[in-house]
Amino acid sequence: MGQPSSQLAEVENFIAQSKITTANAVKVLQIIDNATIANNIKASKIEAIENGINFLTTLASKVV
Numbered sequence: 001m002g003q004p005s006s007q008l009a010e011v012e013n014f015i016a017q018s019k020i021t022t023a024n025a026v027k028v029l030q031i032i033d034n035a036t037i038a039n040n041i042k043a044s045k046i047e048a049i050e051n052g053i054n055f056l057t058t059l060a061s062k063v064v
Contacts, residue, residue: 014062018055028052 015025031037031045046052 014055014058018051018058020049020051020055024049024052025055028055032056 015022018025020028027049028046031042034042037045046056
């Protein structure tokens with residue numbers, strides 16, 4: 001596993017690639033983490049965040 005600083009650099013790279021602000025990236029991650037919200041509602045909320053879909057797509061491409 002990488003060092004914390006390299007992990008932080010990777011997160012910052014995700015943010016830069018998706019052209020999202022750090023605050024909006026945090027909002028997207030909070031929505032994803034909220035187990036009480038249905039997936040279709042999560043999708044609508046993420047879509048409403050500027051560059052939220054870009055961030056989520058960039059993140060998913062790294063996982064897959």
